[in-house]
Amino acid sequence: MLTLADIDFDHAHALLARYGLALVRVADGDAIPGSYWGDSEAGIIASTVYARADTPVHSMLHEACHLIVLPPQRRAAVHTDATDSVEEEDAVLVLQTVLADALPGVGRERMYADMDAWGYTFRLGSAKAYVEQDAQTSWQWLAERGLVEAPQRTQAA
Numbered sequence: 001m002l003t004l005a006d007i008d009f010d011h012a013h014a015l016l017a018r019y020g021l022a023l024v025r026v027a028d029g030d031a032i033p034g035s036y037w038g039d040s041e042a043g044i045i046a047s048t049v050y051a052r053a054d055t056p057v058h059s060m061l062h063e064a065c066h067l068i069v070l071p072p073q074r075r076a077a078v079h080t081d082a083t084d085s086v087e088e089e090d091a092v093l094v095l096q097t098v099l100a101d102a103l104p105g106v107g108r109e110r111m112y113a114d115m116d117a118w119g120y121t122f123r124l125g126s127a128k129a130y131v132e133q134d135a136q137t138s139w140q141w142l143a144e145r146g147l148v149e150a151p152q153r154t155q156a157a
Contacts, residue, residue, distance in 0.1 A: 001056045001058075001114050001117055001118065002056065002057045002058070002105075002106060002110055002114055003040075003053065003054050003055060003056055003057065004025075004051055004052070004053050004054075004055050004057060004060060005053035005054065006057070006105065007057060007103060007104070007105050007106060008104065008105070009023075009025060011103055011104055012057075012060065012103060015099060015102050015103060016049060016064050019064070019067070019068045020047060020072075021047050021048065021049055021064055021067055021068070022047060022048045022049070023048075023049050023051065023060070023064075024048055024049070024050050024051075025051065025052070025053075026050050026051060026052045027052070028052055028053055028054070029052075030052070032050050032051065032052060032055070033045055033050045034048075034050055034079060034080045035050070035080070036063075036080050036081055037059075040052060040054040040055050040056065040059070041055065041056070041059045041063075042055050042056075042059040042060045042062070042063040042064075043063065043080065044063045044064075044066060044067055044078055044079075044080065044082060045078065045079050045080070046075060046076050046077075046078055046079070047067060047075055047076070049063050049064045049067065056114060056118065057100070057103070057106055057111075057114065058096065058100075058111055058114040058115050058118060059118075061096040061099050061100060061103075061111070062092060062093075062096050063082070064096075064099070065091075065092040065095040065096045065099065066078070066082035066083060066088070066092050067082065068095065068147065069088055069091055069092060069095065069142075069145065069147065070082065070083075070088075087137070087138075087141060090135065090137070090138045090141075091138045091141045091142050091147075093115075093120070093127070093130065093131070093135070093138070094131055094135050094138040094139060094142060094148075095142055095147060095148070096111060096115075097111045097112065097115075097127065097131050098148060108131075109128075111127070112126065112127040112128040112131070115127035116128075122134070
């Protein structure tokens, strides 16, 4: 599992800043504020993502994407749990794979593998199959909000 210690923190910080988010490094061994899952999993409070060196990159991106998809007024109220919307959760899963391509040393393929290893579950059996074959509604949802250029299907028809 790729962790923040395995990538350049400054690249992750800069990526999140493009969306108006702060990435705060939490000291090793300290509890991560706003972490839904606990342990090394990233946390969110308002426009801030909290993570340690041992935080999986997929976790940091997933929580950041929860904030990215929210309008500012909803984002400001977030503490630990961003949404109970299935539609938003599905869009977050797609967006985190897109943003993985913007992080040197990460990329979409690694994101798919780490999502599967962590235990994300999908109707078609894998993160890659979901994003490439089963997420048309999520691609459209993201496009309507200007977060991706257009609905995408990465697999040829």
